[in-house]
Amino acid sequence: MIRIILLLVITSVFAWPVTAAVRIKDVADFDGVRGNDLVGYGLVVGLDGTGDSFRNAPFTEELLSGLLERLGTNVTDDALRSKNVAAVVVTAELPPFARSGSRIDVGVSTIGDAKSLLGGTLVMTPLKAADGNIYAVAQGSLISGGISATGEAARVVEGVPTAGTIPSGARVEREVAFNFPEIENIRIALRNADFTTAARIEAAINRDFNRSIAATQDSGTVIVRFRDLGDVSPAHVLGRIENLLVEPEDRAKVVIDHRSGTIVMGEHVRISSVAVSQGNLTLRVSEAPLASQPNPFADGDTVVLPRSSAELANEPGIGFVKLPGDASLGDLIEGFNALGVAPRDMIDILKSIHAAGALHADLIVE
Incomplete structure (x- = not known):
């Protein structure tokens, strides 16, 4: 049967939040204080036979050939038969106010038919932003996110061995131009637009500074006029504002x-x-x-x-x-x-x- x-x-599973006061920096972002996404295309070497097959990933062969030529070694296509190399896409986020020489974390993911990145090393890879300029260079040993074991007739995979990370694997080479001390005012952008929350942020700022320096522009934006306070440091003002407490509202x-x-x-x-x-x-x-x-x-x-x-x-x-x-x-x-x-x-x-x-x-x- x-x-x-x-x-x-x-x-x-049911859960419902209890309304409580939270810091402004937990519900909003400051205009200009933001990161920038970076991306690059490079090679991972040193794999234990788990790299790309050049027949199915010809772009890996071209990239490896170009790398060797830049290093002063001329090779023919017939000489490239290694399975210890994989083509990868490298991603990172350039934090706000990152300075030249500081280091950031990067993520690495395969784009060919490589089986695993375990034990691999990323070769020097430039990281570009949306404007096409290079802002960081990544290189280092990978920490893979999985384990792969292959036999004659079976294969066991745990996690995602075709992706990994390199903590502090990129060094910042170019800074994002932003003259923060010279700004006249700054916009506070709510992550969840709501007129009530915006009005409460405006009231909290004006009450704390005992003057009207904040104004609600719309449901997602509050403008703060720094120069109404005189010759002050914008960084100190934002440090004071971001820790003010408000009770956020949201739609049901x-x-x-x-x-x-x-x-x-x-x-x-x-x-x-x-x-x-x-x-x-x-x-x-x-x-x-x-x-x-x-x-x-x-x-x-x-x-x-x-x-x-x-x-x-x-x-x-x-x-x-x-x-x-x-x-x-x-x-x-x-x-x-x-x-x-x-x-x-x-x-x-x-x-x-x-x-x-x-x-x-x-x-x-x-």
């Missing part, structure tokens, strides 16, 4: 992650008057094949005749439970508990409540 229960089996949201079965609800989620019922639908299919045999000493073959039976049953569930109008998150959970709803069914019920127009929150499904 095969029993198929037509339910979405997903484990759900319900976030559902299908992959992990996680449900996260904000504290401002509200439910209109709605009735909910939940039950189970069970389909049972059984097989009882019948063998048909010929008479003794008669010509013929034994034939197996299929015989199936199917039964569809709607198991009794809990009746309708009505949630009152303007129900809070606690009321919603109590309603689920009253229904005896298993965590695996809550995602479907939330979607249905939202489709009925009774869930007053943004439903985000990932």
Whole structure:
């Protein structure tokens, strides 16, 4: 007998934040105080036979040939048969106000058919920004993020051996031009745009400095006018501002992650008057094949005749439970508990409540 229960089996975890005061630098960024993404293309050498095959990755052969020529060695294509080399893409982030000579971390990922970067060394690789200029140079031994073992007829892989990192693997060669001490004002950009949060940031800054130096431009921007304070250091002012406490506001949201079965609800989620019922639908299919045999000493073959039976049953569930109008998150959970709803069914019920127009929150499904 095969029993198929037509339910979405997903484990759900509920969490909701408690509103509390947080620092401004935890909810907003300062205009100009930002990093820059860098990218480069290079070679990893010293692999134990797990590098690119030149037949499937001809760009690796071209890159290796060019590297050897720059080092004063001329080779032909037939001489390049090494499997200890892999072509990689190198990524990094240039921090704000990074100075020439400082070091930054880099990430390395293969782009060919290399099996593993374990034990490899990245050869000097220039890292460029979006403007095409070189801002850092990376080189060093990799720390791989996985393990790979290969035999004659089997291969075991744990983690991601085709990607790795080099802590402090790049040295900054060019600085980003930004005359921070000469700025007239600075914009505070909220990570989650909200008029209420922007107004609270404005009020907190003006209250702390005892003068009107901050103004809300829109739901995501607050402008701070430094020069209204006189001849002061912008760095000292921002250091004072970023530690001021505010209570952030946000839209009511319900976030559902299908992959992990996680449900996260904000504290401002509200439910209109709605009735909910939940039950189970069970389909049972059984097989009882019948063998048909010929008479003794008669010509013929034994034939197996299929015989199936199917039964569809709607198991009794809990009746309708009505949630009152303007129900809070606690009321919603109590309603689920009253229904005896298993965590695996809550995602479907939330979607249905939202489709009925009774869930007053943004439903985000990932």
